[in-house]
Amino acid sequence: MAAFSRQAIDGVFDACIIGGGVVGCAMARRLTLEGLRVILLERAPDILAGASKANSAILHTGFDAPPGSVELACMQAGYAEYLTLMEPMNLPLLRTGALVVAWTEQEEQALDAILAQAHLNGVSETRRLDMHELRRRAPHLAHHALGAVEVPEEHLIDPWSAPLGYLRQAVDNGAQALFRAEVSGGHFNGDTWTLDTSCGPIHAAMVVNCAGLFGDRIEEALLGASDFHIRPRKGQFVVFDKAAAEYVGPILLPVPSAHTKGIVVTRTVFGNVLVGPTAEEQDDRLHAAVDGDTLHLLAARLVEMVPALAGMPVTATYAGLRPATEKKEYRIHHHADRNMVTVGGIRSTGLTAALGIAQHVFKLGWSERAPLTPLSEPICFPMPNLAEHLPRPWQGESCGEIVCHCERVTRNEIEAALAGPLAAGNLGGLKRRTRACMGRCQGFYCTARVAELAQGRLDIPLAEEPRS
DSSP: OOOOOTGGGOSEEEEEEEOOSHHHHHHHHHHHHTTOOEEEEESSSSSSOSGGGSOOOEEOOOTTSOTTOHHHHHHHHHHHHHHHHHHHHTOOOBOOOEEEEEOSHHHHHHHHHHHHHHHHTTOTTOEEEOHHHHHHHOTTSOTTOOEEEEETTOEEOOTTHHHHHHHHHHHHTTOEEEESOOEEEEEEOSSOEEEEETTOOEEEEEEEEOOGGGHHHHHHHHHSOOSOOBOOEEEEEEEEOGGGGGGOOSEEEEOOOSSOOOOEEEEOTTSOEEEEOOOEEOSOSSOOOOOHHHHHHHHHHHHHHOGGGTTOOEEEEEEEEEOOBSSSSOEEEEEGGGTEEEEEOOOTTHHHHHHHHHHHHHHHHHTTSOOOOOOSSOOOOOOOOOOTTSOOGGGSTTOOOEEETTTTEEHHHHHHHTSSTTOOOSHHHHHHHHOTTOSTTTTTTTHHHHHHHTTTTSSSOSSOOOOO
């Protein structure tokens, strides 16, 4: 990531955002567009280093969200705003629709309530499918499925290009993004915050806590106490080879339980098939390990639902952590007397809701302050496309060297990801910007060339510097 001089971050910012996940990136964009001087602080070398790096990438309608909830409002506002950004930001949308599938009589009995809740939430296109319609929509679905609710407007997006695009627009329009900037404490003098960070003090009139898995600890460090507690919830995923995609059409959703939305089977915009996540509570906020038994159960569940995928190769496995709390709802609190807004407990719907959360927080924190002057013609930089269903650089006549043949990533794409105002700060960031090393061979063939191109640019070098 680009380094900033001390001079660039001196003075008092209108808003300091703590956390560079999808919500923090969306927040930086919204507040910058509204005319505020913004800085985003991230403790890692790159964005999306915590909960936001691992999710199922579904653009949710909110059909099953609690009626009248902040979560529902933010999801639907975020969904609508994403559609307006698709063209200018070059963000993909894979229109798949979704099926909530019942596999037991008890689940089948719950479908009418799911349908009623969807209609109450304004998702009017949702409908029950009879068995004939279900077979037509999902011909490879196992025949012991008993019924389904169709949600036509649930779709798939790129979970990494979107937040990168949000933050890129913020930075292009004047925001600062500071990495390796861990917040350890701070002081509010009644007017301005002074935050203690590993990069030195940062001064801001308002603090927005988007620290995800560490949101409660940031609130406690700044306010002395937190009214919520993060309970990390691990989700394991299995990624199947791209050949599996022809057997999965709509997103296959389970009938949810009180504890979790359950295991999902879905394509990805990158051409794979994904099954997961699990829901396993743990204490560790940093590490999410996979285990063989669970992965085998996930793979077996996929084959049980889509028998044609028996024997399909697995491309990758991974696990992520969701910042669950002791309550199911979003934990968004405006501490008006301390000039701080906490955005906590944003779990699996955060990718969809992020833009809506940013709108909501702006209204909370700035509605009673002096009127602002929004940017009239903000810069909007288009994101490189990684989606398989849209044109990719490798398909061009002058694409140049292809470095990663599994994902068809060109040298130009890698070099572009390593340059510019939000260059990749680590290998994970480079992967998420290009998909290099993320295909069938998991980097076996291309890592050496990637290391050569990335030499001297990442926080942990992939190769030794050449000796003179």
